[in-house]
Amino acid sequence: MPIKLSIIKQDFTEGLSQISRFWGFPKGMGAIFAVLYLSPTPLPLDEIVSQTGLTKGAVSTEVRTLARMGLVHRFSKLGDRKDYYEAESDFYKSIRSILKERQNSEFDRAIRSVKETLEKFESGSVSGVEAEVKFVYERVKALQEFFNAIDTLASAVIKLENLGFVNVTKILSVLK
Amino acid sequence: MPIKLSIIKQDFTEGLSQISRFWGFPKGMGAIFAVLYLSPTPLPLDEIVSQTGLTKGAVSTEVRTLARMGLVHRFSKLGDRKDYYEAESDFYKSIRSILKERQNSEFDRAIRSVKETLEKFESGSVSGVEAEVKFVYERVKALQEFFNAIDTLASAVIKLENLGFVNVTKILSVLK
DNA sequence: TACTGTGTTTAGTAATTACTAAACACAGTA
DNA sequence: TACTGTGTTTAGTAATTACTAAACACAGTA
Numbered sequence: 140m141p142i143k144l145s146i147i148k149q150d151f152t153e154g155l156s157q158i159s160r161f162w163g164f165p166k167g168m169g170a171i172f173a174v175l176y177l178s179p180t181p182l183p184l185d186e187i188v189s190q191t192g193l194t195k196g197a198v199s200t201e202v203r204t205l206a207r208m209g210l211v212h213r214f215s216k217l218g219d220r221k222d223y224y225e226a227e228s229d230f231y232k233s234i235r236s237i238l239k240e241r242q243n244s245e246f247d248r249a250i251r252s253v254k255e256t257l258e259k260f261e262s263g264s265v266s267g268v269e270a271e272v273k274f275v276y277e278r279v280k281a282l283q284e285f286f287n288a289i290d291t292l293a294s295a296v297i298k299l300e301n302l303g304f305v306n307v308t309k310i311l312s313v314l315k
Numbered sequence: 316m317p318i319k320l321s322i323i324k325q326d327f328t329e330g331l332s333q334i335s336r337f338w339g340f341p342k343g344m345g346a347i348f349a350v351l352y353l354s355p356t357p358l359p360l361d362e363i364v365s366q367t368g369l370t371k372g373a374v375s376t377e378v379r380t381l382a383r384m385g386l387v388h389r390f391s392k393l394g395d396r397k398d399y400y401e402a403e404s405d406f407y408k409s410i411r412s413i414l415k416e417r418q419n420s421e422f423d424r425a426i427r428s429v430k431e432t433l434e435k436f437e438s439g440s441v442s443g444v445e446a447e448v449k450f451v452y453e454r455v456k457a458l459q460e461f462f463n464a465i466d467t468l469a470s471a472v473i474k475l476e477n478l479g480f481v482n483v484t485k486i487l488s489v490l491k
Numbered sequence: 492t493a494c495t496g497t498g499t500t501t502a503g504t505a506a507t508t509a510c511t512a513a514a515c516a517c518a519g520t521a
Numbered sequence: 522t523a524c525t526g527t528g529t530t531t532a533g534t535a536a537t538t539a540c541t542a543a544a545c546a547c548a549g550t551a
Contacts, residue, residue, distance in 0.1 A: 141441060142435055142440055142441050142442065143442055143443065144441055144442065144443030144444075144447060144451060145443075147432055147435065147436075147441060147451065148451065150428065150432060151429065151432055151455060154425045154426075154428045154429055154432075155425075157422075157424075157425040158422060158426070159482065160421040161420070161425065162422075163338070163339035164340070168368055171432045176454055176458075177450075177451050177454055177455075179446075179447065179450045189455075219323075228457060230453070230457075230458075230461045232454050242339070246333075246334060246337040246338075249333040249334045250330075250334070251332045252326065252330045253327065253330055254412055256323055256326060256327055256330075259318055259396070260323075260371035264317050264318055265318050265319075265320055265323060266317035266320065267319065267320030267321075268319065268320075268357075271320060271355065272320055272409055274355045275320060275323065275344060275353050277322065278328060278353055278404070279353075281404065281406075282352075282406075285406045288381075294368075
């Protein structure tokens with residue numbers, strides 16, 4: 140008994156919804172991406188609406204977020220009032236733009252605040268019991284260095300674009 | 316006018332709370348970790364309570380989650396009824412255990428479902444217009460390969476433990 | 492056995508987030 | 522100018538999540 144393609148599509152969409160939620164995005168976002176990703180042709184908003192069961196409003200705002208993250212692209216056809224949406228299928232490209240997007244985010248602000256804390260220590264303007272000041276300084280510094288390492292690694296990841304899987308294997312061999 | 320250490324600690328704690336929220340964890344979790352991370356000595360539960368302003372109940376459950384993720388360690392002292400908590404300061408170690416923890420998570424279940432979908436295609440048991448079936452198959456497969464690459468990369472990251480920053484730089488040079 | 496000090500669980504509330512329904516804006520067309 | 526078809530914004534609701542307050546369990550001690 141063969142499985143219908145439409146069932147497969149539905150399963151896949153549900154899977155991406157879960158993954159989306161897992162990473163702290165609305166599950167609707169995952170669903171919208173899935174629908175576009177599995178469509179051979181770009182889809183207009185109302186088509187996304189009917190395939191996901193969300194309302195126009197929700198799709199309108201979430202598809203915009205997806206576009207800002209570079210996961211989907213919006214464009215219009217001449218002589219057609221509708222906008223069309225298409226999924227980005229180069230994930231390394233998407234990752235790059237997501238990371239860029241996050242650059243100006245709350246996360247980065249928090250990281251920068253750690254850095255500023257460190258600078259206060261280094262300008263010697265922190266008062267308190269010497270041993271404790273030193274301890275806290277070392278800890279804050281260690282965290283800062285860890286963030287830097289992760290940041291460098293992230294830069295490495297976005298370079299994976301157009302390089303593909305082979306190089307990930309290379310990385311592994313360096314680390315052995 | 317020198318800055319008091321206690322102010323610094325407070326700023327740092329707020330910063331980690333934000334970072335915690337950004338990654339989809341409760342902000343209280345970040346605060347608890349920060350307090351422990353900046354303490355030169357292990358702290359009992361009631362001390363965490365007073366330094367974070369959370370209630371016993373909240374600290375009790377969240378500290379357990381942190382322990383499961385390997386970000387803090389709990390232990391008891393002989394002849395002392397209290398439990399004591401200490402932050403893990405080797406972040407690579409923490410990352411490794413967080414990734415392990417996630418292995419059995421919803422995320423992994425979702426990823427596995429993508430794999431199963433793929434297997435259905437490969438056993439030829441999907442019905443539908445041939446061209447469309449093929450298109451969807453290719454797309455699902457591409458996503459699966461991407462997940463694999465990320466997975467491999469994650470394995471690489473956890474190997475960074477005890478290797479440190481130098482090797483991240485090495486990685487970068489390979490990618491140039 | 493009752494009491495004290497510890498951590499845990501539970502029932503409920505507060506805060507946040509995702510989403511809906513509907514008003515709206517605006518461009519193109521009769 | 523009114524009408525139609527599009528996407529957007531807004532006000533409010535539903536669902537979820539983080540957290541509190543308080544009951545509870547349990548081990549050790551008088």
